[in-house]
Amino acid sequence: RSALRPPPAPGLRDLSAGEPDPSLLPSLGPYLASLAVDAGPPVSYSGGGVLPELAEAARARLAADGVPAGELTLTGGALDGIERLLGAHLRPGDAVAVEDPGWANLLDLIAALGLRPIGVPVDDEGPLVAGVSAALTAGARALILTSRAQNPTGAAISAARATALRDLLTGWPELLLIEDDHAAELARVPLHPLAGATASWAFLRSASKPFGPDLRIAVLVGDETTVARVAGRTRVGAGWVSTVLQRLLLALWRDPAVAGQVGRAAESYERRRGALLAALAERGLPARGRSGINVWLPVPDETSAVTALRDAGWSVAPGALYRIAAEPGLRITVSPLADTDIAPLADALARALRPPHPGGFAA
Secondary structure: HHOOOOOOOOOOOOOOOOOHHHHOOOOOOOHHHHHHHHHOOOOOOOOOOHHHHHHHHHHHHHHHOOOOOOOOEEOHHHHHHHHHHHHHHHHOEEEEEEEOOOOHHHHHHHHHHEEEEEEEEOOEEEEEEEHHHHHHHHHHEEEEEOHHHHOOOOOOHHHHHHHHHOOOOOOOOOOOEEEOOOOOOHHOOOOOOOOOOOOOOEEEEOOHHHHOOOOOOEEEEEOHHHHHHHHHHHHHOOOOOOOHHHHHHHHHHHHHHHHHHHHHHHHHHHHOOOOOHHHHHHHHOEOOOOOOEEEEEEEEOOHEEEEEHHOEEEOOHHHHHHHOOOOOOEEEEEOOOOHHHHHHHHHHHHHHHOOOOOOOOOO
């Protein structure tokens, strides 16, 4: 699916990538330099693993957000953690309940593992309870949810939705529950975790969105058996997540200046997203984007809309990358947008979606 995203053509404003604004990411140079000075002796093959000080800091941060205490390990990012979780619990042919529309890379991973996705409709408050129930009744052995800043719709699980989903999941104790909180510190809405609603559960929080895509590290907490399976698989493969990365993440967590910078980035994304949603609403285009860096705009025909926007100088992601059975739409990433871009982009979207005249020509 990710290969279906049209490459950005020269001269187009690329709003299709789904990446954070590089100008809002912390500069890693000073922290790497400090780590080099205090590197200490080389880490041996027997000395790898999760650094105790990182585990302590991670537990404190998760507890502050209401994530229940559990066993802890590290993975090379959220998708790496999800792959290890699915590989440890499921086999080819098993069904997985996923958000629809949902993360394109996750759908690719599910296909690569020989698993079957069952789509669950999503609104601004997260996966619909009826949709989750239908997927579980249809035989899903795992459920993967995005806590906040869902890709591509920006949904965030509300307190009421979390309660309703917890009530549902108590009837499915054997289900593997995976929560992905990839937005982490960038989220501007509260976290309402479902962790612990089933016997087998895992909660993932990665570093890529707030601190930069090159930080391939995620914290994974969960029940004892689930985390032991992931940690054991890591030991016989990659071994461990580099302690250099661990120390870098810990340094970023500990610096109040970085926390302030991430907070300002979150405010910037919220302002851009809100401005685009308001401009689209003024033009009669109801879009979605409760949190995160993306806006989801329903459209009648993705191909014609994407083509019209490219002709107008804008590149957006077609919804086919993210959909199983959901209605067509466009994903628009707001991180590259300046305030002066909002009105021209909204005008271009309105023109692209304007119904043609009866004679077949657009106005």
